[in-house]
Amino acid sequence: MAKEISVLFFISKHNFHLRNKSKLGFLKRANCTRCSFPLQRGTFLRLLFALPLATFVGKQYVLGRPEGVNRPDLLPKEKRAVIDLEHFLTSGQLKSLEHQIEDLERRSGYKLRVLTQRYPDTPGLAIKDYWQLDSHSVVMVADFFGNTGNLLKFNVGSHLDELLPPRYWSLLSSKYGNKFFVEQYGEDRAILDAADNIFSCILQKGCASP
Numbered sequence: 001m002a003k004e005i006s007v008l009f010f011i012s013k014h015n016f017h018l019r020n021k022s023k024l025g026f027l028k029r030a031n032c033t034r035c036s037f038p039l040q041r042g043t044f045l046r047l048l049f050a051l052p053l054a055t056f057v058g059k060q061y062v063l064g065r066p067e068g069v070n071r072p073d074l075l076p077k078e079k080r081a082v083i084d085l086e087h088f089l090t091s092g093q094l095k096s097l098e099h100q101i102e103d104l105e106r107r108s109g110y111k112l113r114v115l116t117q118r119y120p121d122t123p124g125l126a127i128k129d130y131w132q133l134d135s136h137s138v139v140m141v142a143d144f145f146g147n148t149g150n151l152l153k154f155n156v157g158s159h160l161d162e163l164l165p166p167r168y169w170s171l172l173s174s175k176y177g178n179k180f181f182v183e184q185y186g187e188d189r190a191i192l193d194a195a196d197n198i199f200s201c202i203l204q205k206g207c208a209s210p
Contacts, residue, residue, distance in 0.1 A: 069124030079130075083123070086116040088142060088187040097192065100199055108202050109136055110160065114191065116142040135159040138198065142177075142191055151190055152177030163206040164198075172197060172210045 074085060081101040082094055089097065097114065105111045113131050115123075122143070123130070133139065135157040142151050150173045156164070175181070176194040185193075194210075201207035 069120060069122055070126050071123050072126040072130070074121065074123045075126055075130050081112070081131075082114040083127075084114075084116045085121065086118055086142070086187070088116045088191060090188070093188055093192060097195060100195065104199050104202060110202050111137050112140065112195065112198055113137060114140045114142070114195065116187070116191070119143055119145055133157070140191070140194065140198075142187060147179075150174060150177030151179075151182050151187060152194055160202075164201055165208065168201070168207055168209055175210050 075083065081098050082089070084094055101112050101114075111131075113127075113133070115127060117123075127133070127139070131137070131139070133155075136159050137157045138160060139155040141153045141155070143153070144151055152173045154169045154173065156169060172194055176190045176197075182190050197207075197210045201210070
């Protein structure tokens with residue numbers, strides 16, 4: 001992979017350029033090249049939901065079609081912590097995972113949310129309000145995006161940085177989301193094993209690697 005890549009977002013008639021992939025992992029601040037105000041990391045992460053194919057795994061970004069997707073019709077009417085559009089999980093697995101997520105949130109204040117999808121059939125921007133995502137949230141997205149990378153991608157709130165550094169999420173995706181693991185054990189095992197690792201690391205107050 002080339003040492004330098006460019007990710008271009010069109011933001012209110014401003015072009016936002018990020019260069020040098022070593023800086024693309026978890027940005028604290030980044031500047032818009034046509035305006036004086038700094039773009040906060042929270043704003044940057046929100047854009048990842050507006051552009052559903054612009055997802056990150058550690059320091060790797062994939063930029064897809066530039067238009068946003070907002071499809072609340074794909075979301076269940078009742079609030080669910082796991083939205084399995086691709087039916088990777090059995091009903092028993094889904095129920096168990098949701099119970100674990102509830103337990104994690106009660107014990108730590110951090111919340112994990114899981115979405116399986118096949119782009120472009122994605123709720124996209126709609127999941128922000130549906131899940132009320134904040135700086136204590138992490139979203140696991142299971143989608144191969146046309147076999148362009150690992151199955152698992154993560155959008156991570158800023159308050160998780162102290163517990164789980166950027167390297168952790170990159171290694172987690174590579175460990176459980178790579179195609180060899182998925183082919184051998186299945187999408188369900190990749191999701192559940194990654195979730196178990198997240199639960200364990202948050203409850204033990206941090207991990208340097210999975």
